[in-house]
Amino acid sequence: MPELPDVETYRRQLEAKALGRTIRAVHVPAPGLLVETTPQGLGMALAGRRFIRTTRHGKYLFATLDSGRCLVLHFGMTGRLGCGPRGDPWPCYTRLAIVFVDGSHLAYVAPRKLGRIALADTPPAYVAAHRLGPDALALDQDSLARLAQGRRGSVKSWLMDQTALAGIGNVYSDEILYRARFDPRRKVSSLASRDLARLWRALRYVLERAVRAGADPRRMPRSWLLRHRKRNAHCPRCGAELAQWRIGGRNARYCPRCQR
């Protein structure tokens, strides 16, 4: 489920725990997650180097090395980062472990192996090559309105389209639409400019608030939809039974009474 708030939290974690430390060795227990590189290639690129900067674009985390190149991490559905001091074992399902000269480590953990690990020349080069849209938190209100022009599909699939805007997945698109009170099936073309303004405010609020909560649902308001994603759950606002709509193999949750 790592979406923008989760990845931003991982970025801050990497920034705090791994920046500036010289890399001693790289271990890759799951080479299948490497894209267009090999364990040897990754080792060559990382060993003896230091991470000097972190950036995030949508759901992608970039860690730039002092060589200029950067490590690219995508967390799929269940990925996360783990850090530990010298002597600590790597967590279960560690797919990439970076060990620093002081013995501490940074682990990329992904139980379901749905993530990806890559190398790139620069973050913008990677973003361009993968045709990612602008980062959802970097958008101002006018930019969102401009992106909406000419879209034919539903507002839910638009928000989740990483080539349109990057960072929003199933859970947070539901949350944003719940807050803005739009039915996820509603066509983007039916949204007037004041509707798009309302959507933009909901998007900003939800993503910023989730980042502030460290992407931990337990630290988010109980009035949020994501606290109520279980089956047969009820709308925290009006008490109506929540509805589901299957789109592209994913379940949209929404309140049929509050969202129009």
Place this chain on the structure above:
DNA sequence: AGGACGCCCTGTTCGC
């Protein structure tokens, strides 16, 4: 262009 669908992957939840 956009949406359906299958695939990858495995821990968790569901239904019988």
Place this chain on the structure above:
DNA sequence: TGCGAACAGGGCGTCC
């Protein structure tokens, strides 16, 4: 209570 099926969903490729 136990077991297998279904589910969770990000991204990609394929098809219509």
